Amino acid sequence: MSGRQKDELEGVTLLGNQGTKYEVEYNPGILEVFENQHPNRDYFVKFNCPEFTSLCPITGQPDFAAIYISYIPDVKMVESKSLKLYLFSFRNHGDFHEDCMNKIMNDLIELMDPRYIEVWGKFTPRGGISIDPYCNYGKTGTKFEQIADHRLMNHDLYPEKIDNR
Amino acid sequence: MSGRQKDELEGVTLLGNQGTKYEVEYNPGILEVFENQHPNRDYFVKFNCPEFTSLCPITGQPDFAAIYISYIPDVKMVESKSLKLYLFSFRNHGDFHEDCMNKIMNDLIELMDPRYIEVWGKFTPRGGISIDPYCNYGKTGTKFEQIADHRLMNHDLYPEKIDNR
Amino acid sequence: MSGRQKDELEGVTLLGNQGTKYEVEYNPGILEVFENQHPNRDYFVKFNCPEFTSLCPITGQPDFAAIYISYIPDVKMVESKSLKLYLFSFRNHGDFHEDCMNKIMNDLIELMDPRYIEVWGKFTPRGGISIDPYCNYGKTGTKFEQIADHRLMNHDLYPEKIDNR
Amino acid sequence: MSGRQKDELEGVTLLGNQGTKYEVEYNPGILEVFENQHPNRDYFVKFNCPEFTSLCPITGQPDFAAIYISYIPDVKMVESKSLKLYLFSFRNHGDFHEDCMNKIMNDLIELMDPRYIEVWGKFTPRGGISIDPYCNYGKTGTKFEQIADHRLMNHDLYPEKIDNR
Amino acid sequence: MSGRQKDELEGVTLLGNQGTKYEVEYNPGILEVFENQHPNRDYFVKFNCPEFTSLCPITGQPDFAAIYISYIPDVKMVESKSLKLYLFSFRNHGDFHEDCMNKIMNDLIELMDPRYIEVWGKFTPRGGISIDPYCNYGKTGTKFEQIADHRLMNHDLYPEKIDNR
């Protein structure tokens, strides 16, 4: 089979592994990386994650969200199965929606040191109101800092229609 | 449970509270804030509020709207249950659509002193015409003033399709 | 102008009337009727009413629904502006969703004595769950009783997709 | 050119005619027919007519609707350009929604003597409520009478979602 | 390669053939068949054909439609590339919409002698009105005759929303 070879996948231990453990306490240590094969190019990778759930820090009630993560890799790239397990680890974690999104972005910056990254969470409503936090980041001292400012300035000029149904 | 702790939630009295009172006369005093844990970052929080109702100031007829509120917090952040109760307090308030949206934005600026905020109301039609006011604001003397101008200039270039059904 | 004449509209006092009063306490007395001009034919009339709001009987929190009312008239037909005012009169009324729908149908049966009627309410969620009650009725001792059974038996085999957004 | 020949189109005077006159007073005399070439087969023809407008008989305010007409022809079939002109002739006609639909069906029965016909109007809202009348008819003393009953009994078990936007 | 073998495809001359000729005059002789491998089972095959175009018999103006053909095969099945070429042969054919649909069904009955077949054309509007003819057929003296009646009786109880856009 042509394509990326085994020895180009060092550090990837979870993908294809039988004994996968699904942690349910917040644990950024689960995250794994592999190497970017196209570091001379700026390009985007987006993860669509519609199966996110955490707990309300006040009431303990489960919250649900779809999370969209987009980033421009530098040297390291997050492996998607480890990302899945990391997001599952919020299952018993209590935090405000706004804090969860910032925390996820901080962890991925810490892990990959990406050129650019953004995280958008779209939660289901409680009491008729839903909350959608969005944060982004560009590597300090690079053009990606300006890109982050530009994308924040133009963020969500067209809010999607919401009717709670 | 990991995450934001109780002592980081001072001033939040309504969330999880049993004896919630649903006021039906306009009352901005209901609004409560908590502290932004990520003040060194510019990020957006959006509230989707499709259950807004007020009264026509001339005829007394109930009006209905979906309201979308987006802001970049500075130090204070509005707590969502108090926002819900505040919006419910328009239930017996009579005002033109345009005035309601400006009033809500003024109250939230007064409450949070945010870096940036915008409010978009999308009302149901009367006599075949519906009205959608949009206002925004950036903190005077900061880059957010320019961001507000930029977003107004690019507002709603793609009006959603409306057929009154 | 051709069409239905003024003298065929006796009893219709609210449509086109300037001093319309919007009552906010439940009042079936608002309802008005006019005469069916096609009584020798069975036909359906549907009202789409997406601006219904009432209160939770336990917490006082406002509830919101779209209500769909379909009926086959006999001699009397409900006038639509009076129906609008009647539905608005639930604005400060506290009742379970299931009870509201049954009450509306009972009032319209009392008013019009229709051959057949059905009422379907589709509410917005609270705590992640939404409730959609449906009731119907066929005039006792007529074929419409069987029609009511038939329509109940075939009710909502294809629930619409709900994701709370 | 193969297909239906000129001499099979007697009675069709409006289609392709330059001097078309657009009447704006209700006039069923505009309607024209041509001959059914497949009378030994029961089949449906549907007209989608989303550009219907008439006047409110009380207030004179314009009303708008999409009308769906379906029929099983017997000997005569209504020509579509004449149908368009007939529907346009309601432009200055004042009538209740329910009466317009019954009148259209009566005129088409008078014109074509069809085996079966149904007419469904879907109007835009006034005061937050919209009205959708539906009537149907099967030729007396034929199986189409039972078909009309069957279709009425199963009419609109799945009302489309309406939110007035 | 497993699956249907070459010798089970006698009579199929167009599929995979380089010198395909696209006729533009109505020609049912193009149609080819292959043998049904599951004759002991009643099952449906549907063709979705959204690229149909013919001419108006009066004005010569091109007409456009999506055609949906569903049938239950008996011994012979129509090969899809020959069906494509047959439908393309209406390109310069002038006929009323209702006649085109009946003609297509007649040709396919002649070709395949199917147990059941139905043809539904959905045309684009002229002058604000669009026409959707539907015809069907069940083999005489079999249960499929009753099936045809049943399907006609239940045809299109939910007309799709049309707004000419």
Added chain:
Amino acid sequence: MSGRQKDELEGVTLLGNQGTKYEVEYNPGILEVFENQHPNRDYFVKFNCPEFTSLCPITGQPDFAAIYISYIPDVKMVESKSLKLYLFSFRNHGDFHEDCMNKIMNDLIELMDPRYIEVWGKFTPRGGISIDPYCNYGKTGTKFEQIADHRLMNHDLYPEKIDNR
């Protein structure tokens, strides 16, 4: 406030209660009922529950589903907040999709002894395939047994389009 009174709500302890406990181990004991005020009428109540999550019994991986529950009440009706808490209690429960749906229906039959009930779960895919179990039940020895058979026979003739995006 008019409507259902406090003394008609005996047994409802969770709705409006501050100290709500969110159990995460399967527990049908959470469920509460209130009394049906319209027992002489057959009518439907539907719960839309798009926030269901459980665990795979083999791998421990979280599963996600939207669940639609429809029933015709007899004497008792399930209170919606208790239903929410009950469904949340599957959060750490491991079972096949098919078993979860049957278990939920069994518990609600045990709780309410309804005239009729059905439960439809629509899960997110694993490995490109998603599973949607549907079960129903009519009270033995009543017409609702036949209604259950009728609804099963007509279940899901129009599968919704799924593309895993």
Added chain:
Amino acid sequence: MSGRQKDELEGVTLLGNQGTKYEVEYNPGILEVFENQHPNRDYFVKFNCPEFTSLCPITGQPDFAAIYISYIPDVKMVESKSLKLYLFSFRNHGDFHEDCMNKIMNDLIELMDPRYIEVWGKFTPRGGISIDPYCNYGKTGTKFEQIADHRLMNHDLYPEKIDNR
């Protein structure tokens, strides 16, 4: 009732008035204004008007459109009921689509002297083609002139999908 008071509504004579007259000859004199209460802020007001109809200047055939009007008010704001009556007055007016949109914008500029305004008409097709004119305007010698240029330059980069159905 809190909100805008009667004495802040001088000049508004049509809203809530019983004897509304629906003119059917083009008449910009119908338009009324009220005073902007937030003149120190640039904000948008959009009117969705899906019930527009006029006549073809050549053939007299009725045309139908949805019109979207967005403006940034200066001192005066157009009252929505008078706008409705003004748009209804095109009912017997014959003009090309492009001319209607420019005329409406000219009349509203004359009436309100707004900071910015744009008008977009989306018509139904004739002969398979539909026409959507869009014009805009910024007050001469102000930044709104540049805003108009900017919005024209970025107009409709994503044409909506049209299939005439």
Added chain:
Amino acid sequence: MSGRQKDELEGVTLLGNQGTKYEVEYNPGILEVFENQHPNRDYFVKFNCPEFTSLCPITGQPDFAAIYISYIPDVKMVESKSLKLYLFSFRNHGDFHEDCMNKIMNDLIELMDPRYIEVWGKFTPRGGISIDPYCNYGKTGTKFEQIADHRLMNHDLYPEKIDNR
């Protein structure tokens, strides 16, 4: 963890197994079953399989389809991961669309001996036409034979809109 236990999963060897082999030659031997825990109840299980691909038996060109499989289990139920691998095994299999669907249904009948089963494939177009075969089956000599007839007779009365985009 509550729920189905390991010893109730005999015969399930693929789910959660690390060394999964993806066969690309048609192989029904991959399929595995587990035991139905609710054999006294008739209920449906549906598999949504939008990632099906096979080859054209004439040209070798890849074909793509979404397949929907619904069945009422008797004693055995097909395990979903083995179903995934089985469907993947068509990857290099050449067969007509109609034959693939019949073959899949035959294999599942052979495997599970279900009370009822149906298979619907919806393929992408070639040359502007797409093909959607549908077959079903009820166990001979049981009521499910009649259910199969009933469902075939009512199959796809509302073909989805297809425009090849």
Added chain:
Amino acid sequence: MSGRQKDELEGVTLLGNQGTKYEVEYNPGILEVFENQHPNRDYFVKFNCPEFTSLCPITGQPDFAAIYISYIPDVKMVESKSLKLYLFSFRNHGDFHEDCMNKIMNDLIELMDPRYIEVWGKFTPRGGISIDPYCNYGKTGTKFEQIADHRLMNHDLYPEKIDNR
């Protein structure tokens, strides 16, 4: 009838004309213009043309597309009925999709000498792939040249979802 007068329509010979001839060989000579009444304003006119068909230059197979044409007029404006006839004249024309779009734009530039124009064709797939060419043009030596560059640079950042169904 108010509005544009006959003497302002010189050169328009096809609109409303009875003897319309539908040419089927490419002929830009069909195109007609009328005079722009608002030459001091930059505004857009868009034509939605979903009924375009041409032939493949290699195989002769018919191709189908929706074409979107937007332009800013200078002195002359294309009359829409002549545009319809011009586009119909591609019916027997063989060309690559990319060449058709460029040719249409070239012809309209030649005809109208517009300030700005763009043409976007969206074709149906062949062999699973569809092609959508887009070209634009701004008058040389004017600001519209920069506008063309700007619009090309921002073209189609959000490709519509295509699944060939």
Added chain:
Amino acid sequence: MSGRQKDELEGVTLLGNQGTKYEVEYNPGILEVFENQHPNRDYFVKFNCPEFTSLCPITGQPDFAAIYISYIPDVKMVESKSLKLYLFSFRNHGDFHEDCMNKIMNDLIELMDPRYIEVWGKFTPRGGISIDPYCNYGKTGTKFEQIADHRLMNHDLYPEKIDNR
């Protein structure tokens, strides 16, 4: 037949060819070009390719994606049938999603030396997460390098809604 002539199609050997071979091992040598007839104009060509499938490099499991390729041609243009065959050649190729998209873009740059190109892949989920890589390129030392930066900076500000169904 007017349009592009045979001698303007040198190098195109696959289109219309009977003996098409469908390779299933990655092979960029399949790609063919033809000459751009409009080299003095910058314009876009987009290919919608919803039938892409490859293999996971770790597990061998098939992956599925829709790929959108947009480019501004210089001298050479890729012929679409050869593109189809090239994309089909990934059928047995194992690579990460991110690597496939970069590889496709590299091959097309090598083939055509385009002024600008971008490739966006949208994959189906595995374990609840889907991955959408996007890369682009502008010819070094030309304005298209800046265009590539601009388009990357503005990429996907509005992620489409994903719910894995």
